[in-house]
Amino acid sequence: MRTERERFVVIGGVAAGMSAASRAKRNKPEMEVTVLERGKFVSYGSCGLPYFVSDLVKDVQGLVVYDATFFKEKRGIDVLTRHEVTRIDTQRKLVFARNLEKSKEITFGYDKLAICTGASPIQPELPGADLRNVFVIRTAEDGIILKDFIGEAAPSMAVIIGAGLIGLEMAEALRARGLEVAVIKRPGSSILKMFDDDMAELVEEELKRNDVDVVKNAVIQGFEGDSEGRARLVVIEGRSYPADLILLAAGSRPNSALAKQAELGVAPNGTIVVDERMQTSNRDIFAAGDCVGQKHLITGKDVYIPRGTTANKQGRVAGDNASGRDDVFKGVVGTAVSKIFDLTVARAGLSSAEAVGENYNFVTSTVAHPSHGHTYPNPEPEDITIKLVMDRRTGKLLGAQMVGKIGVAKRIDVFATALQGGMTVEEISRLDLSYSPPFAPFWDSILVAANVGLRKLLS
Amino acid sequence: MRTERERFVVIGGVAAGMSAASRAKRNKPEMEVTVLERGKFVSYGSCGLPYFVSDLVKDVQGLVVYDATFFKEKRGIDVLTRHEVTRIDTQRKLVFARNLEKSKEITFGYDKLAICTGASPIQPELPGADLRNVFVIRTAEDGIILKDFIGEAAPSMAVIIGAGLIGLEMAEALRARGLEVAVIKRPGSSILKMFDDDMAELVEEELKRNDVDVVKNAVIQGFEGDSEGRARLVVIEGRSYPADLILLAAGSRPNSALAKQAELGVAPNGTIVVDERMQTSNRDIFAAGDCVGQKHLITGKDVYIPRGTTANKQGRVAGDNASGRDDVFKGVVGTAVSKIFDLTVARAGLSSAEAVGENYNFVTSTVAHPSHGHTYPNPEPEDITIKLVMDRRTGKLLGAQMVGKIGVAKRIDVFATALQGGMTVEEISRLDLSYSPPFAPFWDSILVAANVGLRKLLS
Numbered sequence: 001m002r003t004e005r006e007r008f009v010v011i012g013g014v015a016a017g018m019s020a021a022s023r024a025k026r027n028k029p030e031m032e033v034t035v036l037e038r039g040k041f042v043s044y045g046s047c048g049l050p051y052f053v054s055d056l057v058k059d060v061q062g063l064v065v066y067d068a069t070f071f072k073e074k075r076g077i078d079v080l081t082r083h084e085v086t087r088i089d090t091q092r093k094l095v096f097a098r099n100l101e102k103s104k105e106i107t108f109g110y111d112k113l114a115i116c117t118g119a120s121p122i123q124p125e126l127p128g129a130d131l132r133n134v135f136v137i138r139t140a141e142d143g144i145i146l147k148d149f150i151g152e153a154a155p156s157m158a159v160i161i162g163a164g165l166i167g168l169e170m171a172e173a174l175r176a177r178g179l180e181v182a183v184i185k186r187p188g189s190s191i192l193k194m195f196d197d198d199m200a201e202l203v204e205e206e207l208k209r210n211d212v213d214v215v216k217n218a219v220i221q222g223f224e225g226d227s228e229g230r231a232r233l234v235v236i237e238g239r240s241y242p243a244d245l246i247l248l249a250a251g252s253r254p255n256s257a258l259a260k261q262a263e264l265g266v267a268p269n270g271t272i273v274v275d276e277r278m279q280t281s282n283r284d285i286f287a288a289g290d291c292v293g294q295k296h297l298i299t300g301k302d303v304y305i306p307r308g309t310t311a312n313k314q315g316r317v318a319g320d321n322a323s324g325r326d327d328v329f330k331g332v333v334g335t336a337v338s339k340i341f342d343l344t345v346a347r348a349g350l351s352s353a354e355a356v357g358e359n360y361n362f363v364t365s366t367v368a369h370p371s372h373g374h375t376y377p378n379p380e381p382e383d384i385t386i387k388l389v390m391d392r393r394t395g396k397l398l399g400a401q402m403v404g405k406i407g408v409a410k411r412i413d414v415f416a417t418a419l420q421g422g423m424t425v426e427e428i429s430r431l432d433l434s435y436s437p438p439f440a441p442f443w444d445s446i447l448v449a450a451n452v453g454l455r456k457l458l459s
Numbered sequence: 460m461r462t463e464r465e466r467f468v469v470i471g472g473v474a475a476g477m478s479a480a481s482r483a484k485r486n487k488p489e490m491e492v493t494v495l496e497r498g499k500f501v502s503y504g505s506c507g508l509p510y511f512v513s514d515l516v517k518d519v520q521g522l523v524v525y526d527a528t529f530f531k532e533k534r535g536i537d538v539l540t541r542h543e544v545t546r547i548d549t550q551r552k553l554v555f556a557r558n559l560e561k562s563k564e565i566t567f568g569y570d571k572l573a574i575c576t577g578a579s580p581i582q583p584e585l586p587g588a589d590l591r592n593v594f595v596i597r598t599a600e601d602g603i604i605l606k607d608f609i610g611e612a613a614p615s616m617a618v619i620i621g622a623g624l625i626g627l628e629m630a631e632a633l634r635a636r637g638l639e640v641a642v643i644k645r646p647g648s649s650i651l652k653m654f655d656d657d658m659a660e661l662v663e664e665e666l667k668r669n670d671v672d673v674v675k676n677a678v679i680q681g682f683e684g685d686s687e688g689r690a691r692l693v694v695i696e697g698r699s700y701p702a703d704l705i706l707l708a709a710g711s712r713p714n715s716a717l718a719k720q721a722e723l724g725v726a727p728n729g730t731i732v733v734d735e736r737m738q739t740s741n742r743d744i745f746a747a748g749d750c751v752g753q754k755h756l757i758t759g760k761d762v763y764i765p766r767g768t769t770a771n772k773q774g775r776v777a778g779d780n781a782s783g784r785d786d787v788f789k790g791v792v793g794t795a796v797s798k799i800f801d802l803t804v805a806r807a808g809l810s811s812a813e814a815v816g817e818n819y820n821f822v823t824s825t826v827a828h829p830s831h832g833h834t835y836p837n838p839e840p841e842d843i844t845i846k847l848v849m850d851r852r853t854g855k856l857l858g859a860q861m862v863g864k865i866g867v868a869k870r871i872d873v874f875a876t877a878l879q880g881g882m883t884v885e886e887i888s889r890l891d892l893s894y895s896p897p898f899a900p901f902w903d904s905i906l907v908a909a910n911v912g913l914r915k916l917l918s
Contacts, residue, residue: 414876440869
């Protein structure tokens with residue numbers, strides 16, 4: 001039986017889910033908004049997990065933006081944690097959830113539904129992957145389990161499987177906790193495959209400077225445990241690495257089982273199919289966040305680039321459209337930034353490998369130029385290395401990658417903005433960027449990169 | 460008599476001049492390139508002078524990028540310092556210079572000439588302005604004179620006349636040297652008139668926190684000296700401020716006397732008239748840097764916004780065109796950034812006052828949002844205040860102003876890029892900006908500013 005108030009049910013309460021719920025309630029205060037979250041925590045920054053594990057953030061509450069009580073009391077949103085949705089009945093417009101605390105099933109009727117179920121770490125099918133002290137890092141609970149283990153078991157040797165941003169951020173976190181760390185990367189690419197090899201090499205040097213053992217081209221055969229079921233060894237083609245902490249950080253895949261069960265469109269890569277309005281194949285059901293894909297604004301193709309900031313934007317759009325407004329999420333340019341020890345690495349657009357994959361006729365150029373003026377030596381300027389990928393035919397920027405110690409993070413956003421605006425490298429070379437010795441040299445590294453790139457394009 | 464090699468003479472060797480000379484020599488190594496500089500130093504960053512006076516930079520050589528010997532030996536450019544050009548004969552294509560060391564006149568023939576004479580501080584016509592210990596800060600020599608004075612005379616009270624970026628940067632420098640500092644601003648606007656009053660107020664609070672006395676709406680009547688001709692008092696409508704160091708920082712005006720003598724076109728505001736190619740009304744004479752104006756890319760009008768980075772870009776274009784290439788300088792969007800004590804202030808595009816002056820139908824919005832994620836409390840995030848000026852008719856951004864402690868400088872460049880690309884506020888709200896807790900919250904302050912601005916635009 002339908003209540004009189006319009007009902008909006010949101011499955012998942014981390015980033016996209018809470019954005020969708022908050023936005024809908026704000027637009028339409030008379031709407032009944034309910035969030036069902038499987039975990040104990042809502043509205044937290046999972047990107048902050050490395051800083052929780054490193055103990056820069058002492059308590060898990062330090063990751064949380066707002067808790068369930070806040071949403072209930074200040075925003076009038078019902079947030080039910082520890083409620084796992086098991087089934088959606090699109091005919092009767094019902095959601096079936098299990099209260100994990102009480103093992104009780106509850107049914108929720110909806111008028112509009114948003115699926116914000118996020119993603120799960122890829123679990124490699126390896127012998128021993130189910131041993132104890134093999135961890136993943138995705139949810140707040142994962143963080144607590146890992147941090148408690150470090151506190152209680154005092155492990156001394158960690159092996160991280162995977163060398164993407166999360167794997168490397170966790171390498172830093174575990175080094176900060178005093179562990180020896182090896183990072184193991186499967187064959188096929190260098191570390192940080194979203195970067196070109198020459199840029200990734202700068203990061204690899206930084207890892208080595210911080211005594212992280214980087215093992216590339218490694219075919220992992222399995223994990224060996226002790227008599228008590230604890231992993232002790234990572235076995236790689238004959239060699240083996242001792243470990244009393246193994247972290248699986250080999251990427252994530254979208255959680256789309258519920259969407260499949262509800263017979264919504266799901267793409268071959270597992271993302272729930274949505275349009276620009278974040279609407280699924282069922283007009284009353286939206287999906288947003290790490291369980292959906294995005295359109296890449298350079299190639300025009302569908303991609304899967306899960307990011308917290310994208311999830312928030314998509315959630316907001318889903319919430320808008322679920323509450324009678326009309327909004328769209330247009331896509332991404334693949335922007336990313338990460339702090340890895342003393343380096344900041346950042347990228348936007350296409351890497352060389354991606355440009356090859358998309359059959360662009362492109363050219364690249366790389367420069368290293370100081371972060372700021374030598375007349376402000378506090379701190380001393382540090383070189384920023386910038387690599388540009390440029391379309392030879394149109395003269396447009398296709399992508400930018402940056403590695404440096406100072407002033408990298410928001411400089412990549414200039415490239416992201418230029419990419420989104422479809423600017424040519426020549427237009428970038430003419431930008432009126434801010435200058436003052438504490439922040440930039442006369443010629444900002446961005447302009448130097450564009451000037452050198454332009455010469456390469458014209459040659 | 461003409462030599463066989465083509466001759467390029469550059470008048471002025473600070474920013475634009477050395478860029479023009481270097482670029483021409485690089486393009487055409489067979490060209491004979493001569494730079495005539497009135498001062499002792501070439502190729503230095505005058506924007507670094509506050510950090511030289513504060514003693515963060517110990518020696519004046521720390522401001523210099525390359526010295527005359529470097530240009531001679533490494534680049535094959537003749538650099539003659541202490542050579543003041545007194546006259547240009549455009550008929551015979553001759554430049555007359557005085558060797559200031561030897562009081563000797565020398566004549567240089569040219570095929571192409573570039574005038575890069577910069578600007579001079581505005582000297583207010585006030586009684587006592589010619590007293591000793593009344594200083595200006597523009598050239599490296601000015602910096603040496605002031606720093607020597609501080610070291611030798613140990614002044615304890617400084618009055619700065621003018622509250623623009625240079626005045627306020629110098630207030631910080633003089634506080635760092637232990638002086639009491641008062642900043643005196645004439646009537647007509649708040650401090651930092653390139654910012655709106657509400658943004659300037661945040662800076663005024665910072666000045667007060669750092670014990671800088673800010674005196675606004677002050678009509679200065681003159682300076683009173685002692686029996687030895689040293690200024691001791693700044694007199695303002697009855698009141699007076701004791702001072703043993705007075706710094707005139709009330710802006711600068713273009714040095715165009717030579718251009719006038721040579722009968723080149725000079726605009727009413729004193730800037731030498733140039734086209735996009737930096738060509739003056741005489742086709743063999745170029746001009747660049749603080750002695751010329753720029754086209755404002757938002758309004759399409761001519762403006763005078765002298766900046767070191769603009770001077771370098773214009774000099775490069777002048778050098779290109781003087782050496783047979785074809786290049787243009789399209790204009791500026793009025794980007795500026797400055798460190799003032801613990802604050803960074805930045806702006807791009809039009810302020811409200813400028814938008815009023817240009818008869819835009821505009822709306823503004825202001826937000827304060829954290830610099831980075833609360834899950835990376837090292838350091839703790841600090842709010843960035845962002846004010847947008849938006850065109851109600853087109854929805855385009857007209858200008859942005861930012862004040863904050865962390866992450867301001869290069870964020871303004873995102874707005875500068877968006878302004879140059881003609882983006883709407885809605886397009887800015889869709890930017891795929893970098894996110895990671897050490898560098899940005901989920902919603903970057905730029906996106907929050909755009910979202911709030913968009914609501915204001917649509918209301």
